Amino acid sequence: MVMNIMNQGKPSLDPHPLSEYVAWAGARNREPILNVLKEKLPKEPGVILEIASGSGMHINYFAPHFKHLFFQPSDYDTEVFDNIKNILGKLGNDNVYDPLSIDLTQPKTWLNLDKKNGYSAIFCINIFHVAPIDIIDGMMECAAELLNENGFLFIYGPFKVDGTFNSASNEQFNETLNSTGVPEWGLKDIADLKKVAEYYDLKLQEKIDMPSNNFSLIFARK
Numbered sequence: 415m416v417m418n419i420m421n422q423g424k425p426s427l428d429p430h431p432l433s434e435y436v437a438w439a440g441a442r443n444r445e446p447i448l449n450v451l452k453e454k455l456p457k458e459p460g461v462i463l464e465i466a467s468g469s470g471m472h473i474n475y476f477a478p479h480f481k482h483l484f485f486q487p488s489d490y491d492t493e494v495f496d497n498i499k500n501i502l503g504k505l506g507n508d509n510v511y512d513p514l515s516i517d518l519t520q521p522k523t524w525l526n527l528d529k530k531n532g533y534s535a536i537f538c539i540n541i542f543h544v545a546p547i548d549i550i551d552g553m554m555e556c557a558a559e560l561l562n563e564n565g566f567l568f569i570y571g572p573f574k575v576d577g578t579f580n581s582a583s584n585e586q587f588n589e590t591l592n593s594t595g596v597p598e599w600g601l602k603d604i605a606d607l608k609k610v611a612e613y614y615d616l617k618l619q620e621k622i623d624m625p626s627n628n629f630s631l632i633f634a635r636k
């Protein structure tokens with residue numbers, strides 16, 4: 415299935431979490447992201463939260479590689495929950511919980527959660543370029559609230575760096591996003607993420623170059 419998607423041409427831009435485009439992007443990026451997570455996720459037991467799980471393809475792909483950890487999917491769009499649960503059931507992942515409703519624009523959706531011991535890590539893949547800039551604030555506040563003391567936030571996607579594009583292809587991608595007429599769409603700047611993170615006492619610890627001019631960003635408490 416994955417090979418079929420990868421062998422087809424690039425589908426046209428469609429950020430719907432169950433679209434062919436998002437499946438195509440996920441098939442390309444999940445292995446490189448898994449390799450980073452293998453290095454970074456804790457070796458001791460804990461719970462990992464995903465924000466904006468979409469179809470659930472990433473969390474269900476990662477979970478079997480970390481049998482000592484539990485994985486908590488989430489999204490603001492509850493219509494994707496059946497899809498997440500279907501993949502979970504098909505793969506028989508016994509360390510993936512049922513999804514939670516978390517909306518990065520609605521603080522009550524994470525403030526109301528039972529914090530227990532906090533999450534060891536939170537990850538969020540490919541949302542910032544197809545979302546309003548306000549979600550940067552939501553993402554950082556949510557991470558500051560829910561991460562345990564040594565926890566970290568992992569963000570993956572295409573970003574600008576201090577006002578500039580890191581490649582011609584990302585500049586072109588940004589133009590495509592702008593041409594849709596959706597005002598909130600477009601590459602966000604790592605400088606803005608850093609600024610908001612600082613406000614919540616989080617610091618950019620690592621910026622890792624990923625294939626196809628994407629970045630993995632790791633934020634943690636100072």
Ligand SMILES: C[S@@+](CC[C@H](N)C(=O)[O-])C[C@H]1O[C@@H](n2cnc3c(N)ncnc32)[C@H](O)[C@@H]1O
Pocket residue numbers: 429430431436440465466467468469471472489490491494516517518519538539540541544545549
């Ligand atoms: C492009 S899809 C990416 C999905 C998945 N992370 C992936 O890489 O396949 C963007 C996702 O962000 C979710 N999303 C958009 N706005 C959100 C918000 N305010 N809070 C939480 N999730 C949001 C959408 O429902 C969708 O699942």
